[in-house]
Amino acid sequence: MTNKSSLPLAGVRVLDLSRVLAGPWCAMVLGDLGAEVIKVEHPVRGDDTRDWGVRVGATETAYFNSVNRNKRSICLDLKTPEGQEIARDLIRKSDVVIQNFKFGDIERLGLGYEAMKEGQPGLIYCSITGYDRTGPEAARPGYDLVIQGEAGLMALNGEPTQPPLKFGVAAVDMMTGMYAAQGVLAALYDRERTGLGRHIGMALFDCGLMITAYYGLEALLRGDDPPRYGNAHPSIMPYGVYEAEDGPLVIAVGNNSQFLRFCTDVIARPDIAADPRFKTNLERTKHREELAPALRAEVFKRKRKDLLEQMARVGIPCGEVAGLYEAMTSSRAVDSGLVTRLPHPVAGHVDVMASPYRFDGERLPVRAAPPTLGEGTRQVLGDLLGLSEETLRGLKERGVV
Known part of the structure; x- marks a missing residue:
């Protein structure tokens, strides 16, 4: 078994202020690679995806679990002044921040990059939005399904006799999360040379357009949409x-x-x-x-x-x-350790996807199952920020944590 300290990102702390899929996917990738990931959630509702899909235990779903392994969960109401101050303290003790608030919201909370880089020049800050932060649509919320339509992905997907068809999974969100993780890794490498952090900006539309790949370039050459081929390949036959x-x-x-x-x-x-x-x-x-x-x-x-x-x-x-189901339970998946079963305090056990990464021939371990809502609040805020039990009780009574 890989030793925790030998993982590639051991010693890197990530504060995950994001929710739903693209941001949490980025944070999960970093967690898979060994980073300590602290996921900040609303004290009552948590991440939106805790209410999506098939229920697991009392606070998780299969959707939530698919993108939140190797994390701790803390509850914090960022709309309260006390919650914002705690978040600032956590950012000061973190190497990386990931956020996908609606454009401008994080700045209004006093937690934006410009505010937080003061006194912390090595901070790496990743902002994920729907559209270009510098363009006229910066304030538009971004949703995977909408982007699949606008980026032409639906137009290339499916059989020629069918109407436009979305991908079976939220491909734009997932690709954006992967690109975001790559950006964070590049910024961490650059910081080793310069000592300075970076503000990484990722837009769902940008990444959605990247997925069109050779289809997109063929559309430019044709001056029109390329044909749809369904399960066939546009360039290879059979x-x-x-x-x-x-x-x-x-x-x-x-x-x-x-x-x-x-x-x-x-x-x-x-x-x-x-x-x-x-x-x-x-x-x-x-x-x-x-x-x-x-x-x-x-x-x-x-x-x-x-x-x-x-x-x-x-x-x-x-x-x-x-x-x-056949693929998930196949000997190919099971023997390779692609799905692991871990203890769960309510459900008894939970199935978790493993990391796809192998280093030196060994798959990186799932160190922690997707967290129940707020399971790490007391330990993280107590150990990392030194908040006493009395202080934590008071914060809880006031609905801050």
Whole structure:
């Protein structure tokens, strides 16, 4: 088991003032890498996601748990002067602050970057907003679903016969959280050289547009929207989901030699590989309307297990299409330690996603299950800020913590 002190970000303290997904995802990534993460929540309602999805215990949900492992939770009403002063004290003892308040709100609380960097030049401060903080839409709230629409993501997703379709998960929020974590890591590295912190600004729209990747650049070249291909690939053929006799599978033919082997050794149709229209990938994508029905017909004649075995034997990337429960409980996930079960004070136990990171061949550990609401308030404020039990009782009575 990895020693806590050997984790890459051991000794870094992160104050997570964010909620819902993008900001908490950023903080969780830093926590996975070894940072001490203190999540600040409202004393009554906590993070919004404690009320989203399937309930776990008394104060958590599967949604909340997916983005809050390796954190402590403290309750603090930031609308009270006392709560703001405690937050300022916590910021002064932190290396990194993450916040995704509506534009301008954090400054009105006296907790903005300009106010907090005074006397703390090494502070790294990450602000996540919906849109460019310097642009005309700075004050607009940002929501993943709205951004998926505005950034063109819905327009590229789904089958051509369908209306625009959102991603199955909040992809913009998650990508923004990952980009934000990268920015924090870069700022931590830079601070080692300069001793100075940075203010990192992340916008959901910016990151949503990045997800369009080659689709976005193709739209500029075309001067129009590229076609939607559903489960097929816009640039590679055949590459997508096919229906076998007994269920769906993924076939990912990545080059011309693989296509030759697929036609010859898997579906026994060397005549297709010999057709000039299908000899190269560029030609296959031009003639996908003629090629696709022939391939679908051949795949549908065969059982999924036989196809997968034959393709694996000749080096063609492939896999079955699993249900989500099937994937989560598969030996591939379980043996790799991607899901871990930890004790829970109310539910008895809770399943938690593990970190995807491996260092020196070892997966980084889940050091703490997603916290119950306010579980760390007394310990964090007592140990870190030196608040006495009497002071904490008074704060609790006044609704500050």
